[in-house]
Amino acid sequence: xxxxxxxxxxxxxxxxxxxxxxxxxxxxxxxxxxxxxxxxxxxxxxxxxxxxxxxxxxxxxxxxxxxxxxxxxxxxxxxxxxxxxxxxxxxxxxxxxx
Amino acid sequence: xxxxxxxxxxxxxxxxxxxxxxxxxxxxxxxxxxxxxxxxxxxxxxxxxxxxxxxxxxxxxxxxxxxxxxxxxxxxxxxxxxxxxxxxxxxxxxxxxxxxxxxxxxxxxxxxxx
Numbered sequence: 001x002x003x004x005x006x007x008x009x010x011x012x013x014x015x016x017x018x019x020x021x022x023x024x025x026x027x028x029x030x031x032x033x034x035x036x037x038x039x040x041x042x043x044x045x046x047x048x049x050x051x052x053x054x055x056x057x058x059x060x061x062x063x064x065x066x067x068x069x070x071x072x073x074x075x076x077x078x079x080x081x082x083x084x085x086x087x088x089x090x091x092x093x094x095x096x097x098x
Numbered sequence: 099x100x101x102x103x104x105x106x107x108x109x110x111x112x113x114x115x116x117x118x119x120x121x122x123x124x125x126x127x128x129x130x131x132x133x134x135x136x137x138x139x140x141x142x143x144x145x146x147x148x149x150x151x152x153x154x155x156x157x158x159x160x161x162x163x164x165x166x167x168x169x170x171x172x173x174x175x176x177x178x179x180x181x182x183x184x185x186x187x188x189x190x191x192x193x194x195x196x197x198x199x200x201x202x203x204x205x206x207x208x209x210x211x212x
Contacts, residue, residue: 041194
């Protein structure tokens with residue numbers, strides 16, 4: 001009950017109120033497709049260290065919305081990772097990979 | 099003639115002589131079928147990311163060659179019959195892949211020199 005009263009007064013102990021909205025940085029850096037940017041035309045399955053940046057800690061492929069890869073190269077990355085897994089260069093399942 | 103690349107993993111219990119023999123056997127097989135070897139790579143004994151046939155490492159070898167498409171099927175049949183092989187993968191290279199492979203070879207050569 002006391003809570004509602006306090007709210008009605010518009011005051012709470014230890015509450016900080018701002019007159020102007022907080023200056024939170026909202027313009028994040030734009031993601032880009034690193035293959036397009038650096039002109040890589042072929043995704044090599046023989047290079048597991050490079051492919052590591054497209055998988056998560058469990059060895060799963062990261063979605064495009066996180067890595068920023070374009071659709072064309074995401075398909076190639078996915079094929080490359082699968083080939084690398086077949087050759088035991090990368091794990092199918094892992095834990096705490098990074 | 100198509101451009102192909104094949105990677106295979108050999109059993110780690112083999113001796114050096116046996117490995118050389120096996121690699122030579124498949125090289126000869128390819129050449130006898132009209133393939134032209136472009137490069138061979140020996141990655142040596144590598145640790146596997148997960149166990150295959152209860153083994154944690156294997157000898158990796160890579161062949162790059164041009165061959166008519168009919169060669170690949172008999173080659174893979176041979177691979178499947180061979181007990182020394184743990185895994186293999188044959189891929190056809192497109193034009194970007196070929197230029198990548200060339201650049202890769204140059205890089206490896208420079209590394210070997212340095």
